[in-house]
Amino acid sequence: MATPMLELKNLVKIFNAGTQDEKRAMDSVNLTVEKGEFVTIIGSNGAGKSTLLNLVAGTYLPDEGTVRINDEDVTRQPDYKRASHLARVFQNTTMGTAGEMSIVENLCMAELRGKKRGIRWGVTKSRRTRYTKILKMLDLGLEDRLNQSVGLLSGGQRQSLTLLMTTLMMPELLLLDEHTAALDPKTAAKVLELTNTVVRENKLTTLMITHNMQQAIQYGNRMIMLHQGRIQLDIRGEQKQKLTVAEIVAEFGQTLKDETLLST
């Protein structure tokens, strides 16, 4: 069997240890994600979804357990060292791009993810030509605004750009942290469709957090549900395709009191 793309073993993360507010945000989680799997992650607020992604990305370091990406132990590596493995899109649309820098400069920085940055000209002619072509495929008219600062774009445009930036240098692992939650429904649907296309076309191994159960069922080929820092449910393949929101609610209604989670 091929080596898994992501392997989490006995992962524990405790916040505010030793105080009254102590919280086991991640409680002995084991998770193995195979190459090419598109995993959607659901769970109520505080279930540990974002903590899980932060531990994979290195934003937090775990208190116990190990994180392996593509057979490399990255448990103790800080976020910037893991960048060669993974790309990330955040919920906050301003977080994935540098707002005061231009569209082409942002693309150029993303293309160099995890690579050495030298005293070479950044946005070269050949890069500019290539970015223009890629931006045309987005069909947002961004190809005519190459030199405009990203801060002038709408949330949806910024999120689409961030998504495109992740694919300039194909990541082994794509992390999507509720990346459509801050957008209006119409834009969110568009960005989600774009996400699906990008992930499928490039066979990207992906972890996607979502608040929307319908989305979690509709997209991806595996779904996990977190509750109180543990994996409560893990279904894939045909079983997942047959799943309905009503079934999940019927079975896990108790643990899913969060209203936002129940929205379809």
Next chain:
Amino acid sequence: MFNIIPISLEQGLAYALAALGIAFAFRILSFPDLTVDGSFPLGGAVVARLILEGADPVVATLAAIIVGFIAGCCTGFFATKLKINSLLSGILMMTMLYSINLRVMGRANIPLITAPTVFTSMENMEISRDIPVIIFFFLMALLCKIGMDLFLHTEYGLALRATGDNEQMIRSLGVNTDSTTIFGLGLSNGLIALSGALIAQDQGFSDVGMGIGLIVAGLASIIIGEALIKPRSVVRLTLAVVVGSIVYRLIIAFGMRIGLAPTDLKIATGMMVLIALAIPAIRGVKEKKLNLRGI
């Protein structure tokens, strides 16, 4: 009236190098670096001592840049690796530099009137000394401006700018932002020390107090420049800083002409910055016209 123009031009261009360094820290890195008040006289101290010891003025000036670079790196090290608040890191470095500058010079003031400097050859010309000196400072300011423009468009330069713009984003793209901050502050203070080294040679002495209030003067220059030229890009920002530095010196010279005492200079400059920064609050609007980044 007209004789304030050449002196303002000369000073404005000379101090523009320091203002570029300050803008690099505040505007590009979003790091409110107060090392300036110490690294500027450090440049003067190093150059004066080395010239006194018989070193070539050009070599002494290059040494001043390197020492300034190291001072900036120290501030960056305090702020990133030792996790000390960025304002405090600068204040600590600035304070320690006061002692270091006295050590370097061995006294509070070194006169350089009779010593050879980079300006010596210009004094023996047929024409007035002002003209070659102004041309020299103009070329230096131009060189630093263009150098900064080019550098900030390289792959590494983009990472430096992103460090000040969206640190988490550029970290997630694989850049160690501790390193970019340390190196960036080194460059900033190297430029400031160069300014100090050249000004000490131009005015004919190095004094341990010559950096007092420079940070505020630099910010005033940046604010004036940005009001005149909207800093929509790096190229425009650096141009704004150079222009702002000249206009600031013109305003000061004009103020002195109409009766402002030299001792009141700092309060006048401070008020200028204070009013500029307070306008949005007084108007009660979230004004984005004035770029307050790094302040």
